[in-house]
Amino acid sequence: MGEKSPPRRIRADAERSTARILEAAETVLAEDATASLEQIADAAGLARATVHRRFASRAALLDALAERLSQRYLGGLAEARVKTAPPLIALHRVTEIVFDLKLCHRFAIQLTAALTPEVLDGLDLLFARLRDTGAITAVDPAWGRQVYLALLHEVHDMPADSPSLASSATADETEAKIDLLVRTTLGALGGSHGATA
Structure with a gap:
């Protein structure tokens, strides 16, 4: 049972990160529709690699x-x-x-x-x-x-x-x-x- 806890926690962390990215994207893109994924990562307070792991491209972020x-x-x-x-x-x-x-x-x-x-x-x-x-x-x-x-x-x-x-x-x-x-x-x-x- 203890073996199943880490994947759930990772999933929950990933969901929270995704939500933070989408909220930051909404705010940043409302101010600058051409903002990069890096600018969105900065606004979300996350590493750029985290944003790129969740969204392979800007188009994928817009789809989300x-x-x-x-x-x-x-x-x-x-x-x-x-x-x-x-x-x-x-x-x-x-x-x-x-x-x-x-x-x-x-x-x-x-x-x-x-x-x-x-x-x-x-x-x-x-x-x-x-x-x-x-x-x-x-x-x-x-x-x-x-x-x-x-x-x-x-x-x-x-x-x-x-x-x-x-x-x-x-x-x-x-x-x-x-x-x-x-x-x-x-x-x-x-x-x-x-x-x-």
């Missing part, structure tokens, strides 16, 4: 960041209960979660590889349910998802003093952006005034 974010997207879709919650509530909750992820994963959020087929299917299901309940009239869920994702980027990058945010009932900037994104998406997809309210 995208996979990590993809798992968080899937967790967000599950948390928002896109399959079972009232669709308008699920849309609002998904939007809150994605805005939070954009703050925590400023670099990885740009990696399109994080939008895996499973993530896209979850969003498509949400937009199909919005259509089926009459919240929108757009027939194609994939189109709804594309409109939503395009607007998401634009609304997220909107300055806090934008007149478009001033019309929101809340003073909180993030809540105002979430409200604007949901209302604009529903309106763009043929939602009625009652549905967007």
Whole structure:
């Protein structure tokens, strides 16, 4: 039994090192998208050889960041209960979660590889349910998802003093952006005034 303890400890150490590398990479790459693995190793407080053992190349590290974010997207879709919650509530909750992820994963959020087929299917299901309940009239869920994702980027990058945010009932900037994104998406997809309210 004692013989099995060292491999578990090594595995746990490796997992902790990997987590430290990914967290450091997220921070460093958000500041400098061209940062090297060596710069990431320094920020993680690990030897460069450790980073190279975990990630053979920069591309492998970016793939790991995208996979990590993809798992968080899937967790967000599950948390928002896109399959079972009232669709308008699920849309609002998904939007809150994605805005939070954009703050925590400023670099990885740009990696399109994080939008895996499973993530896209979850969003498509949400937009199909919005259509089926009459919240929108757009027939194609994939189109709804594309409109939503395009607007998401634009609304997220909107300055806090934008007149478009001033019309929101809340003073909180993030809540105002979430409200604007949901209302604009529903309106763009043929939602009625009652549905967007």
